[in-house]
Amino acid sequence: MSLFNVFGVASSAMTAQSQRLNVVASNLANADSATGADGKPYRARQVVFGTVPLGGGAASGVSGVKVAGVVEDPAPMKRLYEPQHPLADAEGYVTMPNVNVVEEMVNMISASRSYQNNVDMMNTAKTLLLKTLTLGQ
Amino acid sequence: MANTLDDYLRFHQTALGLRAQRQEILASNIANADTPNYKARDIPFDSALKTAMDAAAAGSSVPAAAQYRVPAQLSADGNSVDMDVERAAFADNAIHYEADISFINSKLKSLLAAIQG
Numbered sequence: 307m308s309l310f311n312v313f314g315v316a317s318s319a320m321t322a323q324s325q326r327l328n329v330v331a332s333n334l335a336n337a338d339s340a341t342g343a344d345g346k347p348y349r350a351r352q353v354v355f356g357t358v359p360l361g362g363g364a365a366s367g368v369s370g371v372k373v374a375g376v377v378e379d380p381a382p383m384k385r386l387y388e389p390q391h392p393l394a395d396a397e398g399y400v401t402m403p404n405v406n407v408v409e410e411m412v413n414m415i416s417a418s419r420s421y422q423n424n425v426d427m428m429n430t431a432k433t434l435l436l437k438t439l440t441l442g443q
Numbered sequence: 444m445a446n447t448l449d450d451y452l453r454f455h456q457t458a459l460g461l462r463a464q465r466q467e468i469l470a471s472n473i474a475n476a477d478t479p480n481y482k483a484r485d486i487p488f489d490s491a492l493k494t495a496m497d498a499a500a501a502g503s504s505v506p507a508a509a510q511y512r513v514p515a516q517l518s519a520d521g522n523s524v525d526m527d528v529e530r531a532a533f534a535d536n537a538i539h540y541e542a543d544i545s546f547i548n549s550k551l552k553s554l555l556a557a558i559q560g
Contacts, residue, residue: 309463312470319474326477355478360471367468367484367509371475420477423530427470430537434466437544442551 309438311361311368312431316424318358318370323421325373326353330414337405340393348403350379350410379404451554455547457495461488461507462540468509469533472524480521483529484509 329351336348356374381404389398465486475481491507498505514523 308460308467311467315467315470315474323477355475357475357478357481361467366464366506367471367486369471369475369481371478416477423473423476423526427473427533430533431466431470434463434537434540437541441544441547443548 308361309431309435313428314360315368315370316428316431318360318372319424320421322353322355322371322373323417323424326355326417327414327421329353329376330410330417333405333410334407334414337403337407337410340391340400340402347383347401348405349383350381350403350405351376352379381406448554452547452550453499454496455543455550457499458492459540459543459547460504461486461491461495462536462543464507466533466536466540469529469536472512472529473526473533476522476524476526476529478522481524482522483512483514483524485512485532486510 333350336342339348342348353376354374356372357369358372359368360370361368383404384402385399386402387398388394388400391400394400465488468484468486472483472485486507486509494505495507512523512525512528515525515528517523
């Protein structure tokens with residue numbers, strides 16, 4: 307029954323979206339982390355989505371979502387003038403993470419909406435399959 | 444006799460199979476709404492049903508070929524999923540699927556009535 311593939315597609319997308327949400331959370335939490343485990347300021351990370359053929363393969367047009375990778379944001383770091391800061395350089399500037407908080411909030415809302423869409427999709431597929439089970443009754 | 448029964452239900456059976464396949468493809472479109480360079484696909488239902496009916500009459504079955512959707516507006520990441528279109532098509536297809544099931548159910552009921560008298 308091909309409708310079962312909808313579950314696979316939706317759940318792969320939900321996994322990918324929740325990973326995106328995790329990365330957003332990490333970015334927002336570390337928006338002010340001037341130093342990390344490697345001694346450098348935190349760099350914003352972004353997930354990159356890719357497709358993965360499901361069911362009948364690529365020819366059938368059915369494809370799920372996978373996280374193809376997590377890349378570091380190449381945007382320039384923020385520089386903050388704070389001479390009292392222990393991490394300030396000779397000129398009194400502290401290098402801060404390149405997290406764009408507004409962008410991350412938008413990213414978060416987008417991820418959560420996409421997640422909801424996939425939940426909806428799963429519910430519809432479930433209703434249809436249950437209806438199919440009642441055939442002939 | 445078995446052949447007659449097959450013929451009796453063939454149309455709705457084929458339509459139901461196609462609806463399920465289309466639902467799957469629309470689900471892929473919605474799932475990949477944020478995937479860069481993903482191109483939305485769909486099957487043209489009327490022509491696909493015609494092809495599938497011809498194949499079913501000959502006793503074989505071919506999966507319908509998905510075609511790329513022409514997007515109303517382009518996006519910077521090369522993704523051509525229009526969420527409004529896809530959600531509408533998804534809901535529409537789900538209702539048609541349920542309708543098909545109702546048709547099959549009523550056909551089975553009348554068949555049963557004929558058998559039991």
